[in-house]
Amino acid sequence: MSAVDFEILLQQILNGLVLGSVYALVALGYTMVYGVLGLINFAHGEVVMIGALSTLSAARLLQSVLPGLPGPIVLLLSTLAAIPVCMALGYTIERVAYRPLRFAPRLAPLITAIGVSILLQNIAMVVWGRSYHSFPAYVSTEPFQVFGATMTPVQVVIIVVAMAIMAGLMFLVHRTKLGRAMRATAENQSVAGLMGVNINAIISITFVIGSALAAVAGVMVAANYSIAHYYMGFVLGLKAFTAAVLGGIGNLGGAVAGGLLLGLIESLGAGYIGDLTGGFMGSNYQDVFAFFVLIMVLVFRPSGLMGERVAERA
Amino acid sequence: MNRSHVVSCTLAALAAFGLSGCGKEAPPPPAPQKAAPPPELAIKIGHVAPLTGNIAHLGKDNENGARLAVEELNAKGVMIEGKKLKIELIGEDDQADPKTGTVVAQKLVDAKVNGVVGHLNSGTTIPASKIYADAGIPQISPSATNPTYTQQGFKTAMRVMANDIQQGKVVGEFAVHKLGAKTVAIIDDRTAYGQGLADEVEKAAKAGGVKIVAREFTKNDATDFRAILTKIKGRRPDAVFYGGMDAQAGPMAKQMKQLGLKAKFMSGDGACTPEFIKLAGDAAEGFYCTQAGLPLERMTDKTFSERYKKRFNSEVQIYSPYSYDAVAVIVDAMKRAKSADPAVYITELPKTSYLGVTGRIEFDDKGDVKNGAITMYETREGKLNVLEVVGGAAPAAAEAPKAEAPKADAAKK
Missing domain, CATH: 3.40.50.2300 (Response regulator)
Structure with a gap:
């Protein structure tokens, strides 16, 4: 393996890790709601999008008021402004679209979730327009060298934030009183209710936390690709959902593991399938490869890589 | 009784009105009562x-x-x-x-x-x-x-x-003759447009003796191209052509720059928009693209x-x-x-x-426009600047504005 080949391989691994961390950030929100409620919140990708676009609006406002503010501070402040927006949105979605259907057949909340997703997309299209918004480089996107491969500061921030959020959520779920109530609710809602857990409040809090994460994820994604658009949440949501299932939906560590794995498979797949198959398959098989791995994992481990509960929920 | 009669009449009238409203080229009323407007x-x-x-x-x-x-x-x-x-x-x-x-x-x-x-x-x-x-x-x-x-x-x-046969030829020949490219990497977004155009560019480039060092694919809803760009970087092409839309080409240009891929970036009409420049930011500089038509200022x-x-x-x-x-x-x-x-x-x-x-x-026998023009653009200082116009109807009409064009460009700067 020549030096150039090594640099390319290292670059592909870095690409995969960054992409995987992006998936992981979004997948954490999916998995958290699923873990407590057993509901696949398809609108999560759209909350991510709204988080990114409201951050953008807040940042523009902030810069028009205080032009001299340094980039990272603008980004931090506007993210802090977008988080409550997403929290309120998450609370409203749960209250309006999911709570009335909590005891309805499983298909009903799934369909409303898709409905909410389309609704939010179209609202965002009306509010922010159809055009792409270029997301200013508040955190530098100028690359630096790592053993011949390149990385940008934003990418480092993404990996760090994904890991920090995972650790924070694990602490919350396993070490706090709120987390215990969440786990009890996940185990059995009626029994937890009889034990004095305020089910509605716990579920609302889960949604609110998940939406706050979505806002952070949205900002990270928009900063990484320097682009924000009303449609950005859709594909991202699907990929993150796949990552969550791959890792074992409902499991926080699994969401990150699944995200990283999916990112690495996609990146290495696109980079090397062509050479490995002698040009028979190319980067157009990137997704085929990724989803083939998903199918194989689910065939041999139906609850995902790190999932524990089987068939009890779905 | 009386009242319901009135209601049903109104409904009938409304229905008649509605029907005439949606009918195809409503046949002219035989006796035009309202004579005043045509x-x-x-x-x-x-x-x-x-x-x-x-x-x-x-x-x-x-x-x-x-x-x-x-x-x-x-x-x-x-x-x-x-x-x-x-x-x-x-x-x-x-x-x-x-x-x-x-x-x-x-x-x-x-x-x-x-x-x-x-x-x-x-x-x-x-x-x-x-x-x-x-x-x-x-x-x-x-x-x-x-x-x-x-x-x-x-x-x-x-x-x-x-069409893309004309467009692909212009891009391919531009890469060969004007950019002096010996090796080209081609990416397309797997749509009928992107793939079709990429194929035509590939044909034209090969005809000019260029080696295609990589043929990669993405999708028309993707935003991350680092994997294929990294692979392309390993092949060291002189130019990269992307067949697809501005929404992908913008981030792609940015990621090329971040990865240190220094090849010339080219694309077709789908990415030849102000939106591309907005999305690519300073990575848009030195980007070449074609539009299947005349530039606005030469229309x-x-x-x-x-x-x-x-x-x-x-x-x-x-x-x-x-x-x-x-x-x-x-x-x-x-x-x-x-x-x-x-x-x-x-x-x-x-x-x-x-x-x-x-x-x-004017149309040819297939329904394609005759003498369809192809305009080659280069982005400089955040603007699409016309490099050359290939083909185009009525040379006289195309000549006249040509003299003005440089002035217009100069005025912009």
Whole structure:
């Protein structure tokens, strides 16, 4: 393996890790709601999008008021402004679209979730327009060298934030009183209710936390690709959902593991399938490869890589 | 009893009104009671483009062009057989999705439109063209550049700009002769448009003796291209061509720069928009792209972009002058045929010789525009600058503005 080949391989691994961390950030929100409620919140990708676009609006406002503010501070402040927006949105979605259907057949909340997703997309299209918004480089996107491969500061921030959020959520779920109530609710809602857990409040809090994460994820994604658009949440949501299932939906560590794995498979797949198959398959098989791995994992481990509960929920 | 009678009468009247409202080119009232204004001939022109999804900005641009044409023609008052033409534009959204494309095409056929302008993407235009052909409704696409569209033998399928055979050739030859590229990497987005154009570029480049060092693929909803770009970087090409839309090309240019891939970046009309420059930021510098048409400042009607801006408060993205002309060409054929009936005026369409916003429009026997121009652009200082115009109708008309162009460029700087 020549030096150039090594640099390319290292670059592909870095690409995969960054992409995987992006998936992981979004997948954490999916998995958290699923873990407590057993509901696949398809609108999560759209909350991510709204988080990114409201951050953008807040940042523009902030810069028009205080032009001299340094980039990272603008980004931090506007993210802090977008988080409550997403929290309120998450609370409203749960209250309006999911709570009335909590005891309805499983298909009903799934369909409303898709409905909410389309609704939010179209609202965002009306509010922010159809055009792409270029997301200013508040955190530098100028690359630096790592053993011949390149990385940008934003990418480092993404990996760090994904890991920090995972650790924070694990602490919350396993070490706090709120987390215990969440786990009890996940185990059995009626029994937890009889034990004095305020089910509605716990579920609302889960949604609110998940939406706050979505806002952070949205900002990270928009900063990484320097682009924000009303449609950005859709594909991202699907990929993150796949990552969550791959890792074992409902499991926080699994969401990150699944995200990283999916990112690495996609990146290495696109980079090397062509050479490995002698040009028979190319980067157009990137997704085929990724989803083939998903199918194989689910065939041999139906609850995902790190999932524990089987068939009890779905 | 009495009251319900009144109600049912009103309903009947409303129903009658409603029916006449939606009827195809409502037959002239035999005895025109209201003699004062000339009787109206109501027609419908369908327009299809993606109005939602990730290239909705281009779809809206196309629709705006058609809408401006309809509004101006209605205001001007086109007379056909003593009746004033009243055009209604029915704008449909095909989401850039071939399946949805055929569904809305059928919807327009069922609504008995007199003509269709669209669709935007080749991938939706081609499957939809069969539906319009079966219904005998003329279809003029202002932006579908894939050659297959007019090669299917449908009399109804036409387009008002050059196709990808011409465009691919210009890009390929530009890479060989002007950039001096020996090795090229090609990426496409797996749509009928992107793939078709990429194939034509590949052909033209190979014909010029260029080696294709990588042929990579992405999707028209992707934002991360680092994996394929990294692979391409390992192959060290002189130039990279992307067949696809601006929404992908913008981030792609940025990621190329971040990865330290120093090849020249080129693309076709789908990425040759102000939107690309906005998205790519400073990575847009030194980007080469083609448009299947004349640059705005060299079009026959130079006030178009001002009128457009005044009406819609946004910039012309790319093909709105062509959707504007497509509407005008349909109405022009109706005028000459003295009928808005698709079965009648379709015989006049191939004989079109219409001086539109974009230049003189004439069709060849396939329905492609004759002498379609291809314009090569380079981005410098955050602007698309015209490098050269290949082909184009009426040399005299093209020559005159040529002298002005450098001045205009200089004025901009």
